[in-house]
Amino acid sequence: MGVLDLLPHCVSGVYMLYHSDYEKWQFGKLSALREAALALEGGYQYYYMGYYIHSCTKMRYKGDYKPQHVLDPESYDWNPLDGELKSLLDKKTYASLSRECGRKDSAASANGNGDDTAPPSEDDLSEFPLPTAAEAGNAVQSGMSLFDLKIPGVMTEDEIKSTLDLGSTPIRVKGRLAEAQHLVSWDDGDIRQPHSIKGIIGELVACRPIKGLPESITVDSDAPASEIFRKIASVSKFSIHRLRVTKGSDGSAIRNAAGVTIHQTGLRNKSAIDVKDLGAQISWRTVFFVEYLGPLLVHPLMYIARPWIYGTNAPTSQLQKLTLIMCVLHFAKREYETLFVHRFSSATMPARNIVKNSGHYWVLSGFNLAYWSYGPNSPAARASNPLITYLGVALFAIGEICNYSTHLTLKNLRRPGSTDRGIPQGLGFNLVTCPNYMFEVIAWIGVALVNWSLSTVIFIIVAVGQMGVWAWKKEKRYRKEFGDKYKRKRYAFLPGIW
Incomplete structure (x- = not known):
């Protein structure tokens, strides 16, 4: 089995393996011939055979192919693997043609007689303080500077000082770029400035890991993805709803879903995953219930408290009652829909969202x-054209009934206890992506025609803006999820407008 990388201008042989029983057939050489042919057939410029190790029989065979070039570790020039280099x-043990040329030039200058013969040297590794990788690694871990190792191809201290401004070197921390010169202002830094070094490090420290998070878990490849969440929660004694799991390879999220196997998520043996604490959670049903409870209580209470709020005992008009x-x-x-109709794709959301979400309903559609x-000075306190009032009531009734119908359609797309959904069809779905939003707007237009209040218009405008964003996100999700099976909509929730 051969493993290849196909690059824009190069066929790169990564690895070749076969059973030792067939060693006499030299499949490695056959593979090299086939890969070279692939480079020619595909119009590639080069065939890269990987590392060449002169002292290793299994790697030395690469020198049998002509023309063959080896990269100089110091000058980064490609040199022919011919008689001189061999x-x-x-x-x-260590050879560099550029170093040899430099040695010969130095020797010729020193002799002054044009003799370019270099003085004998058993091994150029003698010029390095720690010639082996093991020795160098141990020295660096003990505190030795990288610059003292004189590693071929690595810039020297003098080269860095003469060509680079280290103070302006960008450093990426937690996805943000900062400059190295910011490090000198640590004492004066503000931990509340998210782009400062102190602020970035402070936020990293503040994001404490989940206590008891296991180093690893073992799950079967054909097990549901939800098994990952269950095992992590079981071992760490942490709420499963607070966990966000992403793939370490690309950062894509892994859903807590029973209908998707671990193999289907792209995870394989010894795959790395990242686990994040989403913070305190609250159920979507609870959030919805609290949201709608505000205006449901505010309207009757303010209606009853009119004498104390407005300082008048004047009776309310028919439009105000309506x-x-x-x-x-x-x-x-x-x-009612929150408790008995809706089925939510996610069990919870961050608890802090309840304040933001409730504010919209309690303030705009409630108190406002x-x-x-x-x-007593409200437009609804005065008489209105009966035809307009009847139209408003009719639009309200049609909007509410149709809105409820679409909610039932969406409910029936999901099986109880499942987050899977089908393509919605039925009333309004052939016109827009989210007819439930469209019918809700129609109902509120009916309210506006009844009370003629600017506050109702403001609420409708804000609601339309928010629902428009939600609707387009859902349209994009449908297109991605269902592909060619889904009939793309031109308008998200208002035909001819949005």
Whole structure:
């Protein structure tokens, strides 16, 4: 079996292996001939056979192929592996033609007679303080500078000082770039500045690892991906909902899914994974329930508290009563759907999201809409055109009923306890990606036609902006997930507009 890298201009032979029983057939040479032919057939410029080790029989055979060139470890020139270089390799453990040329030039200058014969030297490794890799590695671990090793091909201290500005060298830490000169300002650095060295290191330290996280886990390749999460949670005694697992190879997320096997995720034997603590979590159902509970309570309470809020005992108008009924019905329906209709693809979300999500509903559709709708100076306190009111009520009813219908369609796409979904079809799905958003907007337009309040219009604009983003994300997800089976939509949730 041969392993190859096909580069833009080169066929690179990485490895060749075969059973020792067939050694006499020299499959390595046959493989080299086939790979050279592949380079010619594919129009490649070069065939790279990998490392050449002159003293190793299994690696030396590469020199039998002509023309063959070997890279000089000091000058990075490609030198023909011919008589001169081979003769040098026969005599020395370490050989560099560029070094030999330099030696000959120095010898000729010293002799002054044009004699270019270099003084004899058994092995150029004598010029290096620690000739073997093992010795050099141990020395570096003990504190020896890399520059004291005189490694061929590595810049010297003088070369760095004369050609580079180390102070402006970029350093990537936690995905951010900083300059080396920032290190000298450690004492004056601010840990709250995320792009400073102190800030970056402070954030790294703050992200403490999960206590009890195992060094490794063992799972079968045909086991579901959810088994990874279960085992990590079981060993570390950590909530499974707080875990985010990604592949160490490319950083792609591994879903806590029962319908995908570990082999299908791309993980293989001894694959590395990264585990992150997502922080305190809260269920999606709880978040939704709290979101809608705000306006469901705020509207009746502010309606009842009108004498204390506005300082008036004037009776409410029919439009104000109608506004209250419509808002209560809308959010009561949303609470019912949260408890009995919706099925969520993710069990939890970060607990801090409940403040942000609730703020939208409690403030904009709760206090904002209620305060400006039930006051004595509200447009809803005055009479309106009955036809417009009837139109508003009709749009509200149609929007709510159709919205509920699409939620049932989406619910039935998923089996109970599953996160898998099918392609949605039915009412409105042939027009837009998310008809449930479209029908919700229609319902709120009906409310706006009833109370004529600018606060309702503001809520609709903000909601449309947010739902538009969600809808396009869902359209992209459908296209990626279902491929050619999915009929792409031109509009995400408002036909002809968005």
